[in-house]
Each structure stands twice: as C-alpha cells, then as structure tokens.
Amino acid sequence: MFIKHDDFTPELLRFITAAETAAREISPLFPLDRAVAVNPFHGEAKTPVALAAARFERAAGLRIFPDRTEHAERIAAGEVTEADIARALAELSPQNDVPLPSILAALRETPPPPVATPTVADLAGETSWTDWPGIVTERLGAWAQGYFDRGQALWTRAPRRSAWADWRDWATHDLTPEILGCAGFADLVSQTDRNPWRALGEACAALGIDAEAAPGVFRRLLWDMGGWAGHARHLSWEAELAGETDGTLCDMLTIRLVWEQALYAQFGAAIADGWGEACLRHRQPIRPRMDHVIDAVLLRASEIASGRQLDKLLAQRAGQEPASETSAQLVFCIDVRSERYRRALETVAPDIRTHGAAGFFGLTLDHRPAASNESEALCPVLLSPALGSHVASGDDVALRIRGRTRRAISRFSRAAVSSFAFVEAAGLLRIGDLFSASAGQSQTALDDGPAPRLMLDPSDPEAAVAAEAALRTMGLTGPFAPLVVLVGHEAHVTNDAQSGLLQCGACGGHGGATNARVLARLLNETPVRRRLAAKGIEIPATTVFLAASHDTATDSVVLFNRDSVGDRYRPSVRSLELALERAGAFARAERAVLLPGCTEPDALALRGRDWAQTRVEWGLAGCRWFVAAPRSLTRGRDLAGKAFLHDYDATRDPDGSWLAQILGGPVCVAAWINLQYYGATVAPEAFSSGNKLLHNVVGGFGLLDGTSGALRGGPSLQGTTLEGRAVHEPLRLSVRVAAPQALLDKALDKAPGVRDMQKAGWVDIRPTRPLSHARGAQALCEVS
Structure with missing residues (x-):
C-alpha cells in the first residue's frame, strides 16, 4: 500500500x-x-473456521457461529444425523480428540461470551467513567x-x-x-x-x-x-x-x-x-478453544446435511420433459432469484429452454450513460472493465441541461441559507408527489431509452473477439433457437439507500440490462457472425438475439422491444411475452407467501413502488447451493430459490479451463454473497447495516445507523430477520459440479483463491453424484 x-x-x-x-x-x-x-x-480465506472464530473473538469480540439451538432444532427434526456429525468430526478433528458425546452435550450448553482484547480507549473508559470508545468512534466519523x-456536502474542506x-x-x-x-x-x-x-x-x-x-x-x-x-x-x-x-x-x-x-x-x-x-x-499465539471446535463441527454437520438434501434433489427424476423443438432460449443470471422464475417459465412453456450464466454476460463494460461525462463499471468487482460502451442520444444537450437544472434545484433546496425559503415558496408544488408516494404509487416503470452499444465498430476484429469470449463464457455456442434472449436483472425499488444490494452482483451492483442489450446488439451484427462462424460458432441467419430485464421485486420480465428485431419475428415475440406473463404470475404466487403483509401475488407489483416498504423482497437471503451442470440435471427440480444455477458441460471442457473460469468467477462471487448473509445473520452488530429505519446516507457513499458513529454495511436487519427470527439459514455454500473429480481438481488448481477457500472449509465443492443411502443415518430426535 x-x-x-x-x-x-x-x-x-x-x-x-x-x-x-x-x-x-x-x-x-x-x-x-x-x-x-x-x-x-x-481476510480469513485460508484459515479454518475454528481458528478464524478465535481471531475474530480476540480482535473484535465477535461470535461467528450460529446459535446452538438452531443445530438442536435440525437434529430434533431429523435433518441432521449422527452420521453427519461423525463425518464432520472426521473432517475437522481426525485425531478424535473431540468425543461425540461432548458434541451432543454441548447442544444444551451456552458457549462463553466473546471478549475482545481491550484497547486503551476501553481501559480509559472504565477508569474515567467516560465513554472514550464511543467518543473516539464519533470523532473519527466526524472527520471521515x-x-x-x-458531493453530498454543500460546504466542503x-x-x-x-x-x-x-x-x-x-x-x-x-x-x-x-x-x-x-x-x-x-x-x-x-x-x-x-x-x-x-x-x-x-x-x-x-x-x-x-x-x-x-x-x-x-x-x-x-x-x-x-x-x-x-x-x-x-x-x-x-x-x-x-x-x-x-x-x-x-x-x-x-x-x-x-x-x-x-x-x-x-x-x-x-x-x-x-x-x-x-x-x-x-x-500470545491464537488457538481455538474446545467450544470453537465444537461449534465448527456442528456447523459442518449441518452443511453436510444441506449438501445431502441437494444431492437428493439432483438425483430425482425430472418432472416435465422439454419439448422436442425449442422456440426460444433465455439466458438468465445465476442469481438465486432467477431459479424460481426459470422453473416457472419452463413449466408454463416446455418449448422454452433456459440457461444460467453470470449476469454481466461475459462483457466487462466501462459504460457511459446518455448525457453524462461519468462512467460506471458494469462487471464483477473482481475484474476491471476491458470494453467501453455508451448511449448515444440525439437530444444529448437537452438531457444535460435538464440534469443540471435538477441538480441545481436540489442543491438550492438543501442549502443552509435557502432551504427554508425554498420550502415556503415551492413546497406546495411537491404535494402531489408526496401523496402519490404515500399511496404507494411512485413511478418505477422500465424506460428502454436508446440502445447502448460498444465503442467498437462491428467490423473491428476485436468486436468478434469480445462476442466469442462472451458466448464461450456462457457456454452458449449452439445449437441456437430462433429467439435467444439475454435476461439481465434488476430490482426497481423506491427509497432504499442500499438498493444496490438487490441489483446484479455480477454487474457491480447495477442492473444487468445494459450488458444484455450491448451483447444482443453485437451478436445480431453480420460482420461479427461471419467471424464467429470462422471460429466454429455458427449462428443461423434465422436466429435473432434480444435483451430483456427481470425485475426481481415484481417477478416480471420485460423485453426491450424498441431494439429492432424485424417484423417476421413479431408473432414469436408476442408468444414469448405471453409465456413470460404466465411465468411471472406463477413465480409471484410462490414468493408472495414468503413476504410479510403480502396477502396476494399481485401485491408484489406495488411493494417496490411503496416508499415506506422496508421489505420489498428478500434479496438473496436463503442462498446455500451452487450447481454447475447442464440444465437437464436441474430442470424440473424445485430448488426453492436457494441455488445459483450455472450451465456447464464437461464434454466441452477437456482441460478444465471453462470450469476454472466458473470457479474463479461465479462460484467465488456466490460464496461471497453466501458469506455476507451468513455474517449478517450470526453477527449483525458487525456485518449487518442495522435497522433500515435509522439509516442516514453520509457523503453520498455510505450509511450511518443514526447520525454519527461507524460506517455500516451489509444487509439490513429488515433484509435478514422477521419478527426477531432469521430468514437466512447460516450455512456456507455447497457447490456441485457435473464433472469427474480429476477435472474438478485440475480446474481448482487454476483458481487458487477458491481452492484456498475450499481447503479451509469456507466453501464445499464436490462432483455431482447419486444419493448414497449407505451411511446408516440415525436421527437424533431425542436431542432438544
């Protein structure tokens, strides 16, 4: 540094x-x-969780394990078995220095509270009866x-x-x-x-x-x-x-x-x-105590049980077989919220096939919106943008003037000298907006706008290189249906400072529609298709690429019809739109019962427009599984919105390079998402942003839980709890890959970051396999 x-x-x-x-x-x-x-x-990616727990306790006074009562409930319900605990013991304590009876007895015990090593401020506070830790935090925050x-402050140093x-x-x-x-x-x-x-x-x-x-x-x-x-x-x-x-x-x-x-x-x-x-x-060196080891074993046992549940689902026979002919292919983001919609769409329209890929669709874009000098990175935060894109608008000057006028009025309305005069003079002009917002009628309709495009001419060889890389990254190299739709996702919400956490993580906290539209436009270009054909990717002349946006707050998918597709495709597009509408109703009916105060599916359409709604959706809460496999392995299986689904065909990947990309990118990001929700659930005081009702935006970049103090981050309490009970089950990610172990090992060697997490136990990556019933699982229902 x-x-x-x-x-x-x-x-x-x-x-x-x-x-x-x-x-x-x-x-x-x-x-x-x-x-x-x-x-x-x-920072603990190479550290086993028991040792990491000891380090977090000393450094921050945090307990990073789920409450033991949660494990006891799973055991009492028969979800976790004695065989699961024995296997976890064998993995984490192969010397058998922790007897099984001690594990079972610990379920009824409360572990000692975590105590951080005191700072000078802590000791001074105890001596002087003055809250020096709080004062230090407040003064540091006041400066920061x-x-x-x-740009939020009008007067700056x-x-x-x-x-x-x-x-x-x-x-x-x-x-x-x-x-x-x-x-x-x-x-x-x-x-x-x-x-x-x-x-x-x-x-x-x-x-x-x-x-x-x-x-x-x-x-x-x-x-x-x-x-x-x-x-x-x-x-x-x-x-x-x-x-x-x-x-x-x-x-x-x-x-x-x-x-x-x-x-x-x-x-x-x-x-x-x-x-x-x-x-x-x-x-003194940091070593885990016996209670840390016990908690690590209980956590691992619950994860083994979760992985067994996934294996059982994957081993089931698919319900409805796809139609012999495919009318359309839709590529969704691997986001767990897409799983419900994909399942619904294939149920109502068996002639449609869905695919899963990272939501930036293989394009790392440095994108400049219309009438703007600023650009935004539309790609995973692990990567740097490699391509430029922009929106060219004919009324660019008018848009800039309107934007500057809005910003000037906003700054004038907040200035110390003019704010009260502004309210007296212009306050009544906003009364209509106030009433409509209070009635949940804020406008969040999708505005297509001009189509974005790459800052590359289609005849430039680099354009074809980008297109080829994107298709191979997604595993979409043929055969192609007449309609191929790239479905980015976003969440249209009102009055939520952390709305970025509901957007596409693969797009750097933005919606994925721009990436989808840029790639769809690129793949429809004739010069690009000619070069792709020379590289073995034949796109039929009868195939057209479209872009769409999946609003995860309303479970609706909208096609960008203003992007020209030609008249001959109009009937097919209309048929697809009807299927999307039916699938949306199906998905809303399933998800509505999970949200508080949502009495009917149609109410979901209003939640994102309600400026007082604290739970528009659950985001990625519940994520626990990742499956990299052909869609045939997961089609028809009800994975309950808990699984990231990425297409992968090992027969097309003899050296494991594609799998290494999936592990180093999508699996890594999914593990981060999973562990963020895990942390916000087990230690909300450190890894959650706290009560959304108390949030204040500071500096235009972060949140305070109140008016001063330390910056907060992570999901809010409203995004992870309901009536004092967690809605996310804190288990680390279980990954299943449809590939031989040798190929998986080869790919892991090419993704060292994920390999380190695997070795330390922060993610469990295994080949898919038939469910084994040979373990003699004995449910411990007698343990309360």
Missing part, C-alpha cells in the same frame, strides 16, 4: 509489514452506487464524513494530499477531546511526525507496542473503526485493480493509534497494568 523508504529503521519496517498485513485482512466496503456483496471473512465526501495529513490538520483544531477530558490532545497531534509511518512508529513506542504485539494490536484497532476501515480498504482494492497503490487505510490505522497514544498519555498511570496485560495477550 505504501512504498517503503530505505531510511526507515528495521523495527519500523516490521511495524509497516504488520500494518499492511492487517490492512489486507479487512474486507472492502463498496460505496452505495456500487453496493455489492463482499465476504466479511475475506467530510474527508470521504463525494479543501482537499489534502492524504488522509493522515487531512486528519492531522483537522484534529489540531478539534477541541472536543480536551473538553471531554483528554488534556493536550491537539498539542500532541501537532507534534506527531508528518510522515504517517514515522508517526505510527512513535505511537507504538509511546504505547510500549513491540513487533510481536503489533499484528494483534493493529488488527484490533482496524476492526474498532468498523465500516470506515472497510471503505478505506475499498479504495486500496480499486487502486490495486488499476495497478496502483493507496495508503488511506494505513493512514487511518495511524490515526487510531494516535488516539490511543493521547489517551494513554492522559490515563496511563491508572491503566498501565491493564494495558500491559492486553499487550501480553496480543503477543
């Missing part, structure tokens, strides 16, 4: 290494306009809101060259710490070194932190900053993708250390013993 200088002392270099290592363990928190699911355990602001320089200047004028009892705070800050690394070294010396204690101390302080550390990690993440560096997170670590230094200078005499014990604990 920083370039190391030759004149740093060996001790300071060890501190720098420890700081950068701790910083990389923090998971990035993406801004609201790119809100995507991120694995909150990203201004420093990271992305002059930018500084770094976070450390900006905070140092800001803190020397902040009188709040001294007023509350930390004498000499501003003077101490003014005397710190202007180089953040040297300031870090000075703070460590003043606090008695040595190289052995530094990793634990740094990890503890980074976690103490909550989402602010995550936002800074996002900045370094983006810089690394661009081949650059960003030191903001390490600057913030120095800032937090200086707070510790100032509090120790004030209260050191009273807390010296306690701080010495804390440093001693940080020096």
